Amino acid sequence: MRSQSADAAAKLILLGEHAVVYGHAALAIPLGKPRAMAVVSRAAAGRPVSVELPDLGLRWDGTAPVPRDAETFARVIRAAAERFPAVPREGWKLTVRSQIPFGCGLGSGSAVAAASFRAIGRFFRVPISPPLLSKMVFAIEKLHHGNPSGIDNTVVAIGRPILFRKGRAPRFLAAPRSPCLMVIGHTGVKHRTSEIVAAVSRARGKDPARYAALFRDIGRLSGQGAKAFQASRWQELGRLMDRNQELLEDIGVSSPKLGTLIRAARKAGALGAKLTGAGRGGCMTALCADAAVARRTARALKAAGAAAIFITEVSRNGKA
DSSP: OOEEEEEEEEEEEEEOTTGGGGTOOEEEEEEEEEEEEEEEEEOOTTOBOEEEEGGGTEEEOSOSSOOGGGHHHHHHHHHHHHHOTTSOSBSEEEEEEESSOTTSSSOHHHHHHHHHHHHHHHHTTOOOOHHHHHHHHHHHHHHHHSSOOSHHHHHHHHOSOEEEOTTSOOEEOOOOSSOEEEEEEEOSOOOOHHHHHHHHHHHHHHSHHHHHHHHHHHHHHHHHHHHHHHTTOHHHHHHHHHHHHHHHHHHTOOOHHHHHHHHHHHHTTOSEEEEESSOSSSEEEEEESSHHHHHHHHHHHHHTTOSEEEEEEEOTTSOO
8 A cells, every 4th residue: 555545624613703712602514625635655664754745845854853834744643653553653754735725714724634644544544533533633733722612623523513612522413404505715814813812812801791791692693503504594594694793893803804805795695704713814704595696705705805715515414
């Protein structure tokens, strides 16, 4: 066996950003696209495990120091070797590509880690169950984000829509009864989730009662949204997304560029639109009733300056 490949989905938070960090519910789904892909292949015997990142034009030969862009994969390699005796520390190579923009709220870090672990497991014939994969990816996420909610690794590793509460078993949702379309627009502005979460924490410390009320309201929207999602009540879900965006603006995590794209999507006929992820850049998402509206929304986002646009179906099988 010369090589084995694997991929992993991006994730999308439909409702619940930031509130989920403080124990409230969030509604999230895996995406059909964009995705991350990893390949494990044989290399010269005795050579340290190397990493290739063609999207970044980077190759790390496995020796110190580790380039910053290769740190995630160095940690993945170390974690796999420490957990599984069958995974050696030499004689193989990890190649990773990703369609998911980095730092945009779509779970790129979890996706590249999950794809890498899956490819390693397949190549060395090590079974990695979805719950174990989620746990391993979460350990990588903590190194990046400090205090992640756990939603990214769960959605990416399990691959099912969930209503998620930090510290509780995720509630997996039934498949929607009919399909709908999501249009995702990238502002082109990267963000660091850990920094934004820390800024929100500082603001919460100055006005705890106000932020507690905001987070509570967002959590309620997530519960209502889970019911609307499963029943394919797309207009209702769109209204909940719009209301969630208002609350996220009150928290202070939107941005002028996000606002421009969100307004463009609504004007084009989207049922609802909001930022997704940490905010202050990254991506927004719009819920569209059919393909014609989705195409019109995508054109509107492009005209409004979106750096990248993805259209994906929220399908009957429960995945986007």
